[in-house]
Amino acid sequence: QSALTQPASVSGSPGQSITISCTGTSSDVGGYNYVSWYQHHPGKAPKLIIYDVNNRPSGVSNRFSGSKSGNTASLTISGLQSEDEADYYCSSYTRSSTLLFGGGTELTVL
């Protein structure tokens, strides 16, 4: 199974909004509402920020939001802050009852 497709990098200025895409197929992203997003600061464990496409775990800022259209899921971060600078990964449940991660996107806050 190939990794879900994410842009290698995105950037934005403080206060702006950015969107990271995550493209799969009808066998994963498009077929199920089981897409998650993680924020990963180097040297730390990943942090779940979105699950089931558009749900935030308790304690996660409402600046993070998720959506899906067809085979592509998206993570939007609004009101960018310097601490948002990190790597972001999407993941999806698949038809084969497995999990697939995206290749990761490096977010730079200018």
Added chain:
Amino acid sequence: QLQLQESGPGLVKPSETLSLTCTVSDGSISSSTYYWGWIRQPPGKGLEWIASIYFSGSTHYNPSLKSRATISIDTSKNQFSLNLTSVTASDTAVYYCARPYVSVQLDGFDIWGQGIRVTVSS
């Protein structure tokens, strides 16, 4: 708050078996209907899901690792484990154990161990 802690060797020789254990504390591994998973990150690369096991013992594997990976659960010790056979340098990674936010679901890991760095080298 449930906590996870990985343990195992930091250095494994090529062709040998990598064995890791995740100890669950401040909660019971068998008292709730959750999957328990292993994820890794090779140096400079992205996250890769390895395998997950249900509290009852049902397992799911990454197809690319299925022939070499075995995940198991020991409810008496409140632990679950990963064995990876015939390791090569490409298995060098930080290995994480994790549990999803929502019970009965494979995905959406919200509780993670701190990670254990494993190097495969002679």
